[in-house]
Amino acid sequence: MIKDSICVTTAGGGMNFNCDCIIHLDSNDRELKNGVMKAISKTEELQFKSVAFSVKAVTEMGFTLTQVADIFSQGIHQMQKTYVEINIVCSSQELVTEFVSMLENNICSYERGLRMNFLSRPKNALRSARKIKVMLESTISMKVFAKNDAIANTAISELQKLLHKDFIQFPFDDVNIKFLSEDEINEIQNTQMEMAVEIEINRNIGRIKIIGLQINVTSAMVEVKNILRRSCEIRFAKDHARFVSGMVQWCFLEVDSDGEKLVDYPAEISLKLEEAVRGRKQKVEFFYKYGEKYIVDFSTYEEYMDKDPTDYVKVIRKIKLTGMFFL
Structure with missing residues (x-):
């Protein structure tokens, strides 16, 4: 029918x-x-x-x-x-x-x-x-x-x-490829679907090869290089933080039932505090512990949560080279 x-x-x-x-x-x-x-x-x-x-x-x-x-x-x-x-x-x-x-x-x-x-x-x-x-x-x-x-x-x-005949292969070498994290590699791999290309990554020798139509390869190459640049910036910031933490360590004075003890800030936060104090800033903000926002007031050298300024602790700057402490 x-x-x-x-x-x-x-x-x-x-x-x-x-x-x-x-x-x-x-x-x-x-x-x-x-x-x-x-x-x-x-x-x-x-x-x-x-x-x-x-x-x-x-x-x-x-x-x-x-x-x-x-x-x-x-x-x-x-x-x-x-x-x-x-x-x-x-x-x-x-x-x-x-x-x-x-x-x-x-x-x-x-x-x-x-x-x-x-x-x-x-x-x-x-x-x-x-x-x-x-x-x-x-x-x-x-x-x-x-x-x-x-x-x-x-x-x-x-x-x-x-x-x-319409497809090209574009390999390029970059030492930063060797230091890519798994998340960054996944981010690069995800661009395959978006850009309609195939991407091969060899982290051991620091090489990436992009295969596809020339216009797609060009677009994918720009995106991959952006990811590499961000990766390099993040790695540099971490290396710089570790370098600074080798000379200066920021801590806060925690008080509990066992008494007082110094707790080191992570290297990234310690760097942020050091850069702020060298830049003569009055306050600096950062996120720490479950995404909570904290503020350090350099006029009093106190740290408190943004949502509760009455709950504060003393902040200490420790110079490792001399063992000096500053409150």
Whole structure:
């Protein structure tokens, strides 16, 4: 029964179709893209895992080969959202070459950072399909069907050449790569999805390699270098804090049931206090202990919580080189 310009029939009737059913589109409906998406939706509705579109059959409906390639190129974003495996069937080597060329040109125009996974044979092939490397999640899967292995392999070879010529590899060395933390490495790896590139990190030799379309590689390189710069600044600040703490240590006088005891501030806070007092600041703020905001008043050398100024402790500056104390 025809519904919404689409009809599903069995593949019987003496026809040699190795499939579960045939989805028919209304040839009077000139919105080919809508028809393609309807066929995919119907495949999902019937809970089938794959659907095949015959290029020859579509052109016999009155559409040009250019229009067919254009429709599949434009529909890539929607096709990526389905679990259905989408197959495109070409009946001759000439048709494969011509259609693939048009499709590749359109994809390069429509898509930023798209890579494909091409398979040489259908599921019922005598041997398993050959697979080209899958890149990230911004991929689509495509199968090329042909009459024999020679035609299929020729098509795959041409597709590889067309795709690979647009991709570059950009390796760069930086000593700061060796000191990246796990969180910083994860941050760099996360840019792969955002920039549609592949990033390889070798911390041992201090090298990062970015692979992808040139425009994407350039954008990713800028982001990676920003992360490296921030990492270097953080590491420098920590090193500086450790250096200063080797000469000066800030403490506070804690009073409890056991009496009084000096408690050292962490190196970063000790550095902040030292820089503030050298800069002749009256007060300095910092966050400490469960994210609470604290204030040190240098006129009294007292530290208190921002939300409770009455709860204070004495602050002490200890010069390690001489063992001198200042209150």
